[in-house]
Amino acid sequence: MSKALEGVKILDFTHVQSGPTCTQLLAWFGADVIKVERPGAGDATRGQLQDVPDVDSLYFTMLNHNKRSITLDSKNPRGKDVLWRLVKECDVLVENFAPGALARMGLTWEKIQEANPRMILASVKGFGPGRYEDCKVYENVAQCAGGSASTTGFRDGIPMVTGAQIGDSGTGLHLALGIVTALFHRTQTGLGQKVDCAMQDGVLNLCRVKLRDQQRLDHGPLKEYSQFGEGVPFGDATPRAGNDSGGGQPGRILKCKGWEHDPNAYLYFITQGAVWEPICDIIGEPGWKTDPAYATPKARLPHLNEIFTRIEAWTMKHDKFAAMDILNAYDIPCGPILSMKEIAADESLRKSGTIVEVDHPTRGKYLTVGNPIKLSASPSEVTRSPLLGEHTDEILRDVLRYTEDEIAEISGSGAIGTVQKIAAE
Numbered sequence: 001m002s003k004a005l006e007g008v009k010i011l012d013f014t015h016v017q018s019g020p021t022c023t024q025l026l027a028w029f030g031a032d033v034i035k036v037e038r039p040g041a042g043d044a045t046r047g048q049l050q051d052v053p054d055v056d057s058l059y060f061t062m063l064n065h066n067k068r069s070i071t072l073d074s075k076n077p078r079g080k081d082v083l084w085r086l087v088k089e090c091d092v093l094v095e096n097f098a099p100g101a102l103a104r105m106g107l108t109w110e111k112i113q114e115a116n117p118r119m120i121l122a123s124v125k126g127f128g129p130g131r132y133e134d135c136k137v138y139e140n141v142a143q144c145a146g147g148s149a150s151t152t153g154f155r156d157g158i159p160m161v162t163g164a165q166i167g168d169s170g171t172g173l174h175l176a177l178g179i180v181t182a183l184f185h186r187t188q189t190g191l192g193q194k195v196d197c198a199m200q201d202g203v204l205n206l207c208r209v210k211l212r213d214q215q216r217l218d219h220g221p222l223k224e225y226s227q228f229g230e231g232v233p234f235g236d237a238t239p240r241a242g243n244d245s246g247g248g249q250p251g252r253i254l255k256c257k258g259w260e261h262d263p264n265a266y267l268y269f270i271t272q273g274a275v276w277e278p279i280c281d282i283i284g285e286p287g288w289k290t291d292p293a294y295a296t297p298k299a300r301l302p303h304l305n306e307i308f309t310r311i312e313a314w315t316m317k318h319d320k321f322a323a324m325d326i327l328n329a330y331d332i333p334c335g336p337i338l339s340m341k342e343i344a345a346d347e348s349l350r351k352s353g354t355i356v357e358v359d360h361p362t363r364g365k366y367l368t369v370g371n372p373i374k375l376s377a378s379p380s381e382v383t384r385s386p387l388l389g390e391h392t393d394e395i396l397r398d399v400l401r402y403t404e405d406e407i408a409e410i411s412g413s414g415a416i417g418t419v420q421k422i423a424a425e
């Protein structure tokens, strides 16, 4: 089967997490992703959070599957020539350098367009135009500036960042959509364009329900928030809502059997209006089906704490999986709190290719997350991340069509450094 993005060449000038998640997605869809790295050093994540000495970290390997790596010093004059040849040859340049870094290498949008009018230039920055546009940004800064931290956590605690990498991986996902949209547009216009995605904007897009609540506050308290039932007045900004559901169907995280010693013996329980009657029967409160104080979603809002306390008395008698089986039989929406250990062992996730075991020449076998987006006619296969500069010669020869003499001359100029050799394949 052919791949959806087969034939698309990506000049991948990304590093750390946000950019690499974007180009990894494009590689999974079949694009030829050529990762340009600094000789001798490479993407900084190769050496960060290393669990095995002198072996590419899981941080790197899990973000750079299905790519090829070329080492190139973009500040060396001969390296610059090679870089421009790549610009002319590729369809998309993706980068997430600090603001101004690409231009300092001489790669301005004007010059790129001049060299290759079909080129799409896709960039991640921390902030869009405005007072913070020159700032360097990492994940948690984006979560804080994008409205996530101020609305995450408990009302009486400090702002919290979330484990989901919404600033980095979330923005990478947004950028990938921008790139394929620009590729589609190019089929009509024949021209490339610039695609910009700021991490603050990407996080805010994912937090839009909290901006919704900010405006609802002008018209009264947010009745689905626990603090309403507790009689705690609202301030003038969207508060932290603990584990309250952010939608119109109230939900909470409830203890299950074993919670005293298992930090993940919990279940998310949603009191969807449509299944209120079976909920009442299951928890042993059949009278709540007709009692006017509990019978309708609106009437229940001031009693949510009491209702969830009563439901929790039931969930605490069951382990999370048994509770889910009982509730699913009645179409009651709920979900177990799964640990990463449980997820790593999940048979269904492995079968669907969402959890994949990969073999790496210097690391051996490890688990990764495969492509969560499944295309029926263009399935993804996960292949290992490249070693630093592993494909330098191959790219110079096959993609850029340099002769062996020219490659020797480029190598002698110091533009590509020393290539890492594969110890065992």
Ligand code: CAO
Binding pocket: 015, 016, 017, 018, 019, 036, 037, 038, 039, 072, 073, 074, 075, 096, 097, 098, 099, 100, 101, 102, 104, 105, 124, 125, 126, 135, 136, 137, 138, 139, 168
């Ligand atoms: N050859 C020669 N030089 C290279 C090179 C190569 N192949 N690749 C990169 N460099 C140089 C750059 O030109 C830059 O040099 P100058 O500052 O002299 O112009 C230098 O490496 C460092 O680039 P950087 O400033 O982007 O890297 P950093 O480690 O200092 O900052 C980060 C990292 C992520 C904070 C910054 O890149 C950034 O803010 N990026 C945008 C937002 C983003 O994507 N953040 C998510 C990161 S994941 O949490």
